[in-house]
Amino acid sequence: MSDLVLTTADWVPDEPRGYVRDLRVRWALEEAGLPYRVATTSFEDVEARLPFQPFGQIPWLTDGDLTLFETGAILLHLGERSEVLIPVDPAGRANVLQWVFAAQNSIETAALPWVIWSSAGDETRCPGRDGLDAYLDGRLTRLEAVLAGREWLADRFSAADILMADALRLFNGSDVLADFPACRAYVERATARPAFRKAHADQLAHFAAADAQRAIAS
Numbered sequence: 001m002s003d004l005v006l007t008t009a010d011w012v013p014d015e016p017r018g019y020v021r022d023l024r025v026r027w028a029l030e031e032a033g034l035p036y037r038v039a040t041t042s043f044e045d046v047e048a049r050l051p052f053q054p055f056g057q058i059p060w061l062t063d064g065d066l067t068l069f070e071t072g073a074i075l076l077h078l079g080e081r082s083e084v085l086i087p088v089d090p091a092g093r094a095n096v097l098q099w100v101f102a103a104q105n106s107i108e109t110a111a112l113p114w115v116i117w118s119s120a121g122d123e124t125r126c127p128g129r130d131g132l133d134a135y136l137d138g139r140l141t142r143l144e145a146v147l148a149g150r151e152w153l154a155d156r157f158s159a160a161d162i163l164m165a166d167a168l169r170l171f172n173g174s175d176v177l178a179d180f181p182a183c184r185a186y187v188e189r190a191t192a193r194p195a196f197r198k199a200h201a202d203q204l205a206h207f208a209a210a211d212a213q214r215a216i217a218s
Helices: 022-032 071-081 090-119 128-147 159-171 181-189 195-218
Strands: 004-009 036-041 060-063 066-069
Touching: 004 022, 004 071, 022 071, 022 159, 022 195, 060 071, 060 181, 066 071, 090 128, 090 159, 090 181, 128 181, 181 195
Parallel strands: 004 036
Antiparallel strands: 004 060, 060 066
C-alpha cells in the first residue's frame, strides 16, 4: 500500500483554524484507520501550490504517483480504499455518492455565501441578502425533513456525513440552525465521533506548532 500524504498549509490565521479543509481529509483518514502523514506548503506562496492545486488552495492528497485536489474527490478516492467511507455494494455506494454531491452542491453552495456575507458584517436588508437567506432556508428545510427521520444520510455513517456535517459546521457561532433541530442534532452526533475530535485537535495542534516556530524565528 502506498504512502498517503496530506498536504496542508504550514500556517493560517486564527479565524479559519478548525475549519481549514484538510480537516475533512484528516477526519476521513481517521474514520477509515488509514495511515498517513502530513506535509506542509507555504501559506503565503500561492504560486508554489499551483502545480498541485490549480486554484492555489489546500489541501491535496498524494497516494503514490497520484495527486488529488478537492476534498470531495479525495474522499471518493479514500472510499475506494475503505468500505468504512463508501460501501462496496452498488446500492449502498450509489446512495452515499448522491449525498456526497448533495452536501457540496445543494448545501455548501448555499451555506458558504451566507457565511461569507455574514462575516463581512453587512446586516443591510437588501434584495440580494434576502434572496440568499431564502435560498439557504429552503435548502435547510429540505435537509431537516430528511434528517428528522434518520441518524445518518445513508444507512450508516459515511464519507457523505463528513462533507455534510462539515458544511453545516460553518454555522457554528450563529443561530442559523436554531429552527432546524434535526440538522443541529446531526452536527452534534457527527462532531462527537472520536475520529472528528482527533482530526480537529490535530489540525489545531498543527497550526499552534506553526505559531511557536514563527515566534522562535522572529
